[in-house]
Amino acid sequence: MKRSLYLVLAAAVLLVSGCGNREEHGGGHGHGAGSVSVTKWTNRAELFMEYKPLVVNTDTSFAVHITDLQGFKAVTEGTLTLVFKGSQGEQVFKVNAPATPGIFRPVAKLSHAGKYQLTVVYSGPFEDTYEIGDVEVYPDLKSIPQAPEEERNEISFLKEQQWKGGFNVEEAQEKELFEIIHAQGQIRAPLKQAEKLISPATGRLVEASSGFPLLGSAVSKDQIVAEIQAEGSDKIIPVRSPISGVVSVVHAAPGASVGEGRPLLDIIDTDRVWVEARVYEPDISRLNQTISAVVEVPDTSTAIESSRLVSIGGALDTVSRTTPVVFELENQQGALKIGVNTRVNIRIRRCGIGTVVPVSAIIDEDGKTVAYVQTSGEAFERRDVKLCIREGNLVQVVDGIKPGERVVTEGAYSLRLMSVSSQIPAHGHAH
Numbered sequence: 001m002k003r004s005l006y007l008v009l010a011a012a013v014l015l016v017s018g019c020g021n022r023e024e025h026g027g028g029h030g031h032g033a034g035s036v037s038v039t040k041w042t043n044r045a046e047l048f049m050e051y052k053p054l055v056v057n058t059d060t061s062f063a064v065h066i067t068d069l070q071g072f073k074a075v076t077e078g079t080l081t082l083v084f085k086g087s088q089g090e091q092v093f094k095v096n097a098p099a100t101p102g103i104f105r106p107v108a109k110l111s112h113a114g115k116y117q118l119t120v121v122y123s124g125p126f127e128d129t130y131e132i133g134d135v136e137v138y139p140d141l142k143s144i145p146q147a148p149e150e151e152r153n154e155i156s157f158l159k160e161q162q163w164k165g166g167f168n169v170e171e172a173q174e175k176e177l178f179e180i181i182h183a184q185g186q187i188r189a190p191l192k193q194a195e196k197l198i199s200p201a202t203g204r205l206v207e208a209s210s211g212f213p214l215l216g217s218a219v220s221k222d223q224i225v226a227e228i229q230a231e232g233s234d235k236i237i238p239v240r241s242p243i244s245g246v247v248s249v250v251h252a253a254p255g256a257s258v259g260e261g262r263p264l265l266d267i268i269d270t271d272r273v274w275v276e277a278r279v280y281e282p283d284i285s286r287l288n289q290t291i292s293a294v295v296e297v298p299d300t301s302t303a304i305e306s307s308r309l310v311s312i313g314g315a316l317d318t319v320s321r322t323t324p325v326v327f328e329l330e331n332q333q334g335a336l337k338i339g340v341n342t343r344v345n346i347r348i349r350r351c352g353i354g355t356v357v358p359v360s361a362i363i364d365e366d367g368k369t370v371a372y373v374q375t376s377g378e379a380f381e382r383r384d385v386k387l388c389i390r391e392g393n394l395v396q397v398v399d400g401i402k403p404g405e406r407v408v409t410e411g412a413y414s415l416r417l418m419s420v421s422s423q424i425p426a427h428g429h430a431h
Helices: 002-024 281-289 412-419
Strands: 036-041 045-051 060-068 079-086 089-095 114-123 127-138 168-171 173-188 195-198 203-207 224-230 236-240 245-250 263-268 272-280 292-296 303-306 308-312 322-330 341-358 363-365 368-376 379-384 386-391 394-399 406-410
Touching: 036 127, 045 114, 045 127, 060 079, 173 281, 173 386, 173 394, 272 281, 272 292, 272 341, 281 322, 281 341, 292 322, 303 322, 341 386, 341 406, 363 412, 368 412, 379 412, 406 412
Parallel strands: none
Antiparallel strands: 036 045, 045 060, 079 089, 079 114, 114 127, 168 406, 173 272, 173 341, 195 263, 203 224, 224 236, 245 263, 272 322, 292 303, 292 341, 308 322, 341 394, 363 368, 368 379, 368 406, 386 394
């Protein structure tokens, strides 16, 4: 009971504070009957615009709120232009600065009734254009249709309150997430017979002009890696690598006498390598759901995915309490070196492609999992949601939010306080 009372009182403080801000910038937001509101988003900013229905040859004040989504803050400078295009030509109305931070108040007076195409252009630290679409200019007040009253279960949260800080909204994306087991791994050569480079004749091993390959050196197919000076003659026989790969064993050094058929080098094909990940005991039982692995390339921001599971160890290392899990993967441009340690993210479960939001958008309210969705510039809905998989700082939502909707990722608690404001007696301020 005390907690509920606290929530109500806190909401009252927020509500009164917000209405105070509304009065300070004069003229209100135009939330009265018959007002028009428009919300548009670009990659950089949000436009929230309110105005009364347009009447020919009548001054109409617009309240245009511009939010810079980089930091979710009000813009403090710039110009704003309204461009009306109709059958009688184009009319332009411009203001050179916001009346208060974030809010531009251009006044439009249209000379002809009818339909216009409205475009809003903001120019400041960044440039943005918002295509509003058709707007109607009425011949007189009597011609304005009466909008039906709508019952909407929305929470009002003014731009001035949002701009105070500690608030942010992000767009829900469509993506596939996986449940992940994080493990340390090591790049290994596949367990298969290395290609042996064999001496083609009996004689003395001679270094090639490009040098003699050392252990770990990369060689190309048909590359001359050494020469044999045939025994009893001056004949020089080139020794070519049978494959591209890495030298794993050196059997003989330049100057040595070698017989025909003697191994000179072992070469491993590293176009495909193995990564052996060590999975700790608590996660071993989940490995039967393994889908793929993502191997991080050391000292870079790139990663290589593999869906080729080679093996899951059948025994537990009693010292490290881990078991090995081996994947084969393409060694793109030789980025993975044999023997290096790397991080392996083993994907074990998925829900398919679906709606994905930041984890911070999901909150617990009295045992229910909920999120707050922005339906317009100053209106929000509380949604019950069902979750599937979390991966990093993202979570997949299987019910309650659709891709493209905008969810509150910071400041949801303030909205919760506002949602209980209906329990507070009216404070007498006309919106």
